[in-house]
């Protein structure tokens with residue numbers, strides 16, 4: 001619990017960014033501080049090994065999917081610590097080769113996500129990682145891309161969950177977030 005309070009204390013809130021009415025919660029102060037960054041990664045990996053893996057019938061995580069762009073800062077580190085593959089979900093038009101795509105609505109706009117079509121094999125177990133869940137649109141689109149390839153999403157992992165937007169209700173697997181925000 002102490003690490004949760006510590007990580008929460010590192011976050012900063014920016015009213016009216018990037019649009020009026022949005023309170024933007026910034027995770028970059030955590031990454032600027034190596035002790036906080038290590039605390040964050042250790043917390044997430046401990047959750048995955050002691051809870052997610054322990055309660056999953058398959059007892060393995062094959063793939064960590066990170067969402068463009070801030071999920072790319074967490075996903076590869078977590079994947080390396082687990083001995084899992086890292087697979088990026090990118091905004092449309094950025095990935096070479098054949099891709100699968102899904103369109104989604106966000107807290108402040110619309111976007112399309114893509115994943116390389118051979119990135120996940122049927123039956124592989126997957127964890128989705130991002131910095132924050134707001135409406136859940138991004139994470140839902142990522143879940144659709146994983147399902148299209150026959151992957152099984154075990155859990156969606158975030159630093160911050162905006163509880164009032166109820167994004168987790170859109171998803172096909174449980175959500176784990178370190179910090180829950182009500183405003």
Ligand SMILES: O=P(O)(O)OC[C@H]1O[C@H](OP(=O)(O)OP(=O)(O)O)[C@H](O)[C@@H]1O
Nearest residue numbers: 068069070106107133134135136137138
């Ligand atoms: O739950 P949602 O309503 O989908 O919103 C959450 C997403 O919004 C933010 O990314 P953003 O789209 O701003 O892109 P960025 O990471 O490239 O800044 C955030 O990093 C999540 O990916």
Ligand SMILES: Nc1ncnc2[nH]cnc12
Nearest residue numbers: 022023024025107132134
């Ligand atoms: N309020 C918010 N803060 C940071 N990132 C976000 N992405 C969507 N909503 C956000």
